[in-house]
Amino acid sequence: MRPFATFEERLSDWTTNAMKSVFGLEDAEVNLGVAPTNNEKFGDYQCNAAMTLTKLLKKAPRQIAQEFVDAAELPEFVEKIEIAGPGFINFHLSNAALAEYIQSLENDPSLGTARVGEGKTVVIDYSGPNVAKPMHIGHIRSTVIGNAIDRLYRFLGYDVIADNHLGDWGTQFGLMMIGYREFRDEEALKTAPVEELERVYVASYNKSKDDVSWRESAKAELVKLQQGDPENRALWEQFIELSIKEFDVIYDRLGVKFDLYRGESFYNDRLPKIIERLEAKGLAKESEGALIVDLEEYGMPICIVRKSDGGYNYATTDLATVEARVEEFAPERVIYVTDERQQLHFKQFFKTSELLGLNANLVHVWFGLMRLPEATFSTREGNVIKLAALLDEAEARALEMVESSSPDMPEEQQKDLAKAIGIGAIKYTDLSQNPQSLVTFTWEKALNMEGNSAPYLQYAYARISSVHDKYRAQYPDTDLNECSLNIEHEIERRLAIKLSRFPAAVRAAAENYRPNIMADYLYDLAQIYSSFYQNVPFLKAPEGERESRIRLCRSTAATLKQGLELLGIETRERI
RNA sequence: GCUCUGGUAGCUCAGCUGGAUAGAGCAACGGACUUCUAAUCCGUAGGUCACAGGUUCGAAUCCUGUCCAGAGCGCCA
Numbered sequence: 112m113r114p115f116a117t118f119e120e121r122l123s124d125w126t127t128n129a130m131k132s133v134f135g136l137e138d139a140e141v142n143l144g145v146a147p148t149n150n151e152k153f154g155d156y157q158c159n160a161a162m163t164l165t166k167l168l169k170k171a172p173r174q175i176a177q178e179f180v181d182a183a184e185l186p187e188f189v190e191k192i193e194i195a196g197p198g199f200i201n202f203h204l205s206n207a208a209l210a211e212y213i214q215s216l217e218n219d220p221s222l223g224t225a226r227v228g229e230g231k232t233v234v235i236d237y238s239g240p241n242v243a244k245p246m247h248i249g250h251i252r253s254t255v256i257g258n259a260i261d262r263l264y265r266f267l268g269y270d271v272i273a274d275n276h277l278g279d280w281g282t283q284f285g286l287m288m289i290g291y292r293e294f295r296d297e298e299a300l301k302t303a304p305v306e307e308l309e310r311v312y313v314a315s316y317n318k319s320k321d322d323v324s325w326r327e328s329a330k331a332e333l334v335k336l337q338q339g340d341p342e343n344r345a346l347w348e349q350f351i352e353l354s355i356k357e358f359d360v361i362y363d364r365l366g367v368k369f370d371l372y373r374g375e376s377f378y379n380d381r382l383p384k385i386i387e388r389l390e391a392k393g394l395a396k397e398s399e400g401a402l403i404v405d406l407e408e409y410g411m412p413i414c415i416v417r418k419s420d421g422g423y424n425y426a427t428t429d430l431a432t433v434e435a436r437v438e439e440f441a442p443e444r445v446i447y448v449t450d451e452r453q454q455l456h457f458k459q460f461f462k463t464s465e466l467l468g469l470n471a472n473l474v475h476v477w478f479g480l481m482r483l484p485e486a487t488f489s490t491r492e493g494n495v496i497k498l499a500a501l502l503d504e505a506e507a508r509a510l511e512m513v514e515s516s517s518p519d520m521p522e523e524q525q526k527d528l529a530k531a532i533g534i535g536a537i538k539y540t541d542l543s544q545n546p547q548s549l550v551t552f553t554w555e556k557a558l559n560m561e562g563n564s565a566p567y568l569q570y571a572y573a574r575i576s577s578v579h580d581k582y583r584a585q586y587p588d589t590d591l592n593e594c595s596l597n598i599e600h601e602i603e604r605r606l607a608i609k610l611s612r613f614p615a616a617v618r619a620a621a622e623n624y625r626p627n628i629m630a631d632y633l634y635d636l637a638q639i640y641s642s643f644y645q646n647v648p649f650l651k652a653p654e655g656e657r658e659s660r661i662r663l664c665r666s667t668a669a670t671l672k673q674g675l676e677l678l679g680i681e682t683r684e685r686i
Numbered sequence: 687g688c689u690c691u692g693g694u695a696g697c698u699c700a701g702c703u704g705g706a707u708a709g710a711g712c713a714a715c716g717g718a719c720u721u722c723u724a725a726u727c728c729g730u731a732g733g734u735c736a737c738a739g740g741u742u743c744g745a746a747u748c749c750u751g752u753c754c755a756g757a758g759c760g761c762c763a
Contacts, residue, residue: 196706401761418761425763454690455758562711570725578722645727
């Protein structure tokens with residue numbers, strides 16, 4: 112159970128109520144709560160209400176602050192209150208309250224985080240690679256960011272349904288079918304099936320460019336597939352099976368698990384009905400032979416829901432998917448994680464969904480496209496880097512480091528460690544920056560293992576584990592839970608304050624769909640810990656102080672481990 | 687042309703729902719391994735937060751315009 116509300120929550124409640132009663136503000140729509148200070152010398156939390164209330168109360172900010180301080184009775188966890196600058200009200204928490212809070216977290220698996228999602232379902236749609244194409248480095252962001260959001264929401268108590276909306280339907284399958292029959296290499300199909308399928312597709316596509324009859328037969332095969340021709344259907348199913356099998360290898364390496372693999376094709380049967388609903392609502396109309404939804408009055412271009420050849424497209428499938436998800440899961444929200452190019456599409460389809468009355472809270476989380484330093488990469492340019500190759504390289508580089516720094520470690524353990532470090536480094540690179548910024552891929556950056564990187568965090572964790580184990584070996588009979596946790600040294604205080612802010616980091620990361628908030632938090636925490644580690648003794652400290660510090664270390668380890676887990680990054684006790 | 691993003695230290699990036707002196711990492715320079723794991727720590731140096739206006743007690747953060755870069759804009763997904 113969560114033992115306490117966080118200090119920020121308690122203090123905000125307190126200042127809000129106290130402000131209201133001191134100044135008789137009942138329904139004032141101003142923020143009267145507190146925020147963390149950005150500099151320790153200003154205390155731990157600050158309230159800026161005195162400045163914002165100047166107009167309303169027609170008094171000088173410092174006067175407001177002074178009146179407030181004079182009238183209010185401090186909560187017991189606040190040691191000191193000060194007025195500073197133009198009218199900031201700064202709060203210093205008492206060390207005793209801080210110590211008590213940290214101790215209470217030791218029995219709380221959620222580390223003080225409120226389970227705000229309890230009883231709510233959220234569908235997260237991410238990764239979504241295309242069948243018959245190998246995953247390349249462009250797929251890593253949706254997968255890794257989507258998975259972190261998935262983990263964050265689960266941690267908040269939401270019932271998460273992670274759905275991998277595979278691109279398993281579309282015009283490319285006509286070319287695939289005939290290409291497969293003509294160009295396939297059985298040997299290659301056995302060793303690297305999806306790569307071979309892609310090669311087949313590219314060959315078929317190239318041939319279609321100046322071969323009319325090839326194009327015609329591709330179209331005919333597609334129609335056969337769509338009409339349920341058993342032979343084409345079986346082939347198509349085989350493509351999907353092979354692809355999923357290979358994707359799963361990657362997902363397994365990345366520690367990503369989906370609850371559902373429902374490709375676009377899953378919703379095929381619903382498409383005609385969606386069109387009917389659109390027509391019944393008077394939303395769809397004919398234009399140049401196609402059926403469209405006119406979104407001009409919402410400032411958007413038209414949205415095609417049925418092509419002039421009678422086929423359906425992306426928007427239609429997405430509407431049907433929402434309809435199905437609402438019926439089956441009644442989600443509180445549906446989160447889509449894709450790259451930036453699809454922003455307009457999602458805006459259009461969200462609006463159409465709303466007009467249609469599908470009654471779903473839809474969120475598009477988009478991230479910047481990954482580029483190479485020279486150019487955008489693309490299959491046609493032939494400059495793609497396969498995801499599997501990236502992961503291999505990461506593990507290989509990590510293994511080199513492990514071998515040189517821990518030559519005595521058994522080989523199996525070295526490999527296991529290299530996997531955790533290599534994959535962690537890759538993930539962290541993506542998760543530690545704002546998803547919406549442009550990303551230029553460089554090996555150096557992707558595999559960074561120093562400074563602000565996953566290995567830095569993993570290293571901090573391993574050092575704590577090591578200290579803790581040494582403590583246990585030296586003092587096997589001491590029950591740490593019987594020893595008091597005291598906060599005395601300044602660095603201990605900084606660490607404790609940081610630990611107490613874990614729940615805020617989780618909430619902010621989840622609510623803003625920004626795992627980098629969590630990554631930032633963990634990096635800060637690890638930095639404070641590293642400084643702590645380097646500057647004060649633990650095992651050599653006098654009794655009492657020693658036990659207290661070990662307990663603080665233990666809490667730090669628990670927080671680091673949990674936080675990294677929320678990012679999908681593994682920890683090891685030894686590095 | 688229209689729409690959406692971004693522009694912060696030499697490089698890569700945080701910070702952006704307005705708060706006090708703009709932060710990290712890398713690179714550079716100087717220090718710390720007989721001591722709990724140096725993948726670390728301590729320090730020095732590095733900035734017109736693209737530019738110009740505006741809003742306000744207060745702007746890197748909000749608004750407008752300009753410049754630069756990326757993406758999207760009817761039958762791909």
